[in-house]
Amino acid sequence: MKVLLIEDEDDIRRVARLSLSRVGGMEVVDAASGVEGVHRAEEESPDAILLDVMMPGLDGPSTLAALRSNPRTASIPVVFLTAKAMPEEKTRLMDLGARGVLTKPFDPVTLPAQLRAALEGR
Amino acid sequence: MRLPPDEAERLEALHSYRILDTPPEEAFDDLVRLASRICGTPMALVSLVDAERQWFKARVGLDVPQTSREVAFCAHALESPRPLIVNDALADERFARNPLVLEDPHIRFYAGAPLLTPRGHSVGTLCVMDHVPRELSVDQIEALEVLSREVLSRLELRRHVMELSRAVESYERGAVERQRVERHQAAQQGATEALAEGLSVEDAIPRVLKAIAEAQSWAYGALWRRDSTAEVLRLAATWSADPEATRTFIESSRAVACTPGVGLPGLVWEAGDMVFLPDLQKDPHFLRAPAALRSGLNQGLGAPVNLGGEVLGVLEFFSHDMEPLDDELRRVLQSLGTQVAQFLERDAADLELRSNDARMRSVIENMLEGLVVVNGRGRIESVNPAAEQIFGYPAWEIVGQPLKLLLPHSVADHAEAFLADAYGRAIGRVTEWEGRRKNGEVFRFELSLYEFLSPDGRLLAGHVRDISDRQRLERMKKEFVATVSHELRTPLTSIRGSLSLLGSGVLGEIPPEAREAVEIAERNTVRLIGLINDILDLERIEAGKVEIHVEPLELATVFERSIEAVRGMADTMHVRLEVEPATARVDGDAERLVQVLVNLLSNAIKFSPRNEVVRVTSRSEPGFVEVRVADHGRGIPDSFKEAIFQRFQQVESSDSRQKGGSGLGLAICKAIVEQHGGTIGVESERGKGSFHFRIPAPGTRLPATP
Structure with missing residues (x-):
């Protein structure tokens, strides 16, 4: 499984990348901004996208909208990664068309499993 | 010697003329000269006979001013209302051996007409004498009687004048007395007015002293007042006709505190009664004699200021020439003493009130909380400086204005409802409200109210504490905490993730001791993240940012x-x-x-x-x-x-x-x-x-x- 990880914080991106690849055994491509993420998604056609919500420039929801507006990326399932764990925030993000919402801080040991669960709609 | 039967009345009548031993008078001198001329005799007298002697008010041809009554022809003349005529003394056995006949002035002839008072008492005679025997014609005798009546009418006139002048004198003395009474009344009235109008001891008492002293023409007056803490009298007020002259005396008075029995004030205090010192220099009780001397004061008078038997003070007066205390002055000073005592009591009570008032005022002026007093009609009665600062109005701009001036526009229209609400909620409690400053800014303040009654009716006093700064600070603090916490969370997430990956061994096996160290680091990172999450959570709940879904x-x-x-x-x-x-x-x-x-x-x-x-x-x-x-x-x-x-x-x-x-x-x-x-x-x-x-x-x- 190929996952595109879009996260502006370098260290968090690296930890998540290690978690997904080394614990989850996934193929990981990453991007450090929303704009880069949109390009990478088009280039790499990943099976899923793990998308940070709070980013400078194009933030998570705007990136999602950009992905949805492009037919080549419109159907790739997107799971948000957010520091705001409030139920209303989760609801808001799901309403934007996300497949799931994972919260930060995440446990890298369980992150791949959480991502899989979200993608399977659990 | 034979005395006339009316001797006592006669003497009384004589003395009533107050004529004996008086200097010669021309009127009488003229009458004896006339008698001597008419009768053709070398000697003539107005002789007045008292108990022991005959004394001559006027005389012609005789050198002695008086003789003993024993030898007097005139003493015989007193016995009859008719003239006594002795044509030849040597031939008359009553006088033949009389020394005045045998020796100088060798009287041989005597004719004396008695001086009869209106009541018929004879006080003496008008008489003529000669050294040779002779006779008087009927006309001459009649003339002598006429002249004797003239002498008496002179005496009567003299008596009337004297009585009149005594009456005038007594009338004049009465006027002096009246003036005296008037002076006392003036003193009384002036002092009473001063006490009625005076606001304080400093203001009223010098006027009282002035009224009393000026009315009596005294130079200086002072009030000594009981010191309530120490049992001494101290100088409280003075008045002086000549302040420059009495300056040193006042200074030395100020330096003295009198205990009972010490000094003039102390003497009065001890006696509870007035004391008059007629000579200050010689009085052993008077301590300020040298200063008094320098100020030209030599007599002193002290009067107690007492109320219900207690001496509250002493009035003292000094002058150069004081009349001794009379009953009237005594009465005036007694009455004024009581009035001054009442005034002192009132003043002491006022002073206490004023000093309480001043203390309260100072507390209110200096307190950090605003104080706004509102009357029953919702108008501002007073504000303290802190309230002026909080609301931005000077006191004169808002006192008397309706309270709504200080409320946000949204509630200003319902100021009455606000008052009722505040009354219900804030009495004796601290509650939060919104106010409006002069510049229009709406701010939050803490209010506690209490109600009190004043002579002007029911008043509400509100303590106002501006909490806008405190709120701003709290908001800033919370924002700061939220920001910092959030900023901490991102790096901690990376640390925790890395440690977790390391500890899980997915990145490769690490030695057991290294694993232990990684676990310690991870555990503490988790704790730190938990703490930050809790802080954020709490701040959000308390800030009302977290809605609960009930x-x-x-x-x-x-x-x-x-x-x-x-x-x-x-x-x-x-x-x-x-x-x-x-x-x-x-x-x-x-x-x-x-x-x-x-x-x-x-x-x-x-x-x-x-x-x-x-x-x-x-x-x-x-x-x-x-x-x-x-x-x-x-x-x-x-x-x-x-x-x-x-x-x-x-x-x-x-x-x-x-x-x-x-x-x-x-x-x-x-x-x-x-x-x-x-x-x-x-x-x-x-x-x-x-x-x-x-x-x-x-x-x-x-x-x-x-």
Whole structure:
């Protein structure tokens, strides 16, 4: 499984990348901004996208909208990664068309499993 | 010697003329000259006969001013109202051996007409004499009688003049007396007016002294007043006709404090009565004699100022030439003494009031809280400087204005309702309100009200504390905490993730000791993240940023989810969980109630000894549902039962290290429960603890208190 990880914080991106690849055994491509993420998604056609919500420039929801507006990326399932764990925030993000919402801080040991669960709609 | 039968009356009549031993008078001299001429005799006299002698008021031809009555021809003439005629003394046995006949002046002839008073008493004679025997014609005798009556009418005239002048004199003396009375009255009146109009001792007493002293023409007056603390009299006020002259005397008076019996004031105090010192220089009691001398004062008078027998002070007066105390002056000074005493008492009471008033005023002026006094009609009666500053108005601009000037426009139109509301809520309590400054800014203030009665009716006093700065600071502090916490969270997430990956071994096996170090680092990172999350959570709840979603709930669901969350922890700690099935329904936010219960359960588990039980029960009471978590931990000391719900309060400071936890869990629980309109509490004794929270039963939930 190929996952595109879009996260502006370098260290968090690296930890998540290690978690997904080394614990989850996934193929990981990453991007450090929303704009880069949109390009990478088009280039790499990943099976899923793990998308940070709070980013400078194009933030998570705007990136999602950009992905949805492009037919080549419109159907790739997107799971948000957010520091705001409030139920209303989760609801808001799901309403934007996300497949799931994972919260930060995440446990890298369980992150791949959480991502899989979200993608399977659990 | 034979005396006339009316001798006593005769002498009285004679003395009433007050003529004896007076100097010669021309009128009488003329009459004796006339008698001598008419009768053709060389000698003539006006002889007045008293008890011992005959004395000559006027005389012609005779050198001696008087002779003894024994030898006097005139003494014989007193016996008859008719003239006594002795034509030849040697031939008359009554006079033949009379020394005046035998010797100088050798009288041979004598004719004397008695001086008869209107009542018929003879006081003497008008007589003519000769050295040779002779006779008088009937005309001459008649002329002598006429002249004698003339002498008497002179005497009578003289007596009338004297009586008149005595009457005039006595009248004049009466006028002096009247003036005296007038002076006393002036003193009395002036002093009474001064006391009635005077506002203070300094103002009234010098006028009183002036009124008394000026009326009596005294030079100086002073009031000595009892010092209430030390039993002495001290100089309280003075008046002087010539201040420059009495300056040194006043100075030396000021330097003296008199105890009873000491000095003029002390003497008066001791006696309780007036004291007159006629000569200050010689008086051993008078201490200020040298100064008095230099000021030209030599007599002194002191009068007590007393009320109900107690001497409150002494009035003293000095001058150069004082009349001694008479009854009238005594009465005046007595009455004024009482009036001054009443004034002093009133003044002392006023002084106390004024000094209390000044103290209160100073407290009000200097207090940091604003004070606004409003009358029953909703108008501002007074404001203190702090209130001026808070509302931005100088006092003169708002005193008398309606209170709505200080309220936001939204409530200003309902100022009466505001007052009623404030009256109901803020009496004796601190409550929060919004006010409006002069520049229009609306700000929050704390208000506590109290009501008091004044002579002007019912007044409300409001203590106003501007809390806008405090609120701004609190807001800034919270924002700061939120920002910092959020900024901390991102790097901590990376650290925790990295450590977790390392510890899991997915990045490759690491030596056991390195693994241990990584685990320590990870555990502490988790704690730190928990702390930051709790801080953020609490701030958000308290700031009202977290809405709770209240819906009807089965309490059982909350129990299930909570137990699920802590079961792993209980297993690890070897603590048993016992849950009584819950049947109640509540109105609440499921997520948040689970958060509360999980928190209470984690605490209970954390502090329970191994193999002990943590019990969760619930019961429905009228109006609320209570959930209880009981453990067999070490318990909570009584002194901590309130504090435990405040931030960072743990029973032992080592708890957060040994047992983990941020110290914010219970504060968060309290915030959540209160947001539900409920309460949280703890009962505990050693070895047993029981936390509970109460949530209003469905349909009874009250709006949360922010």
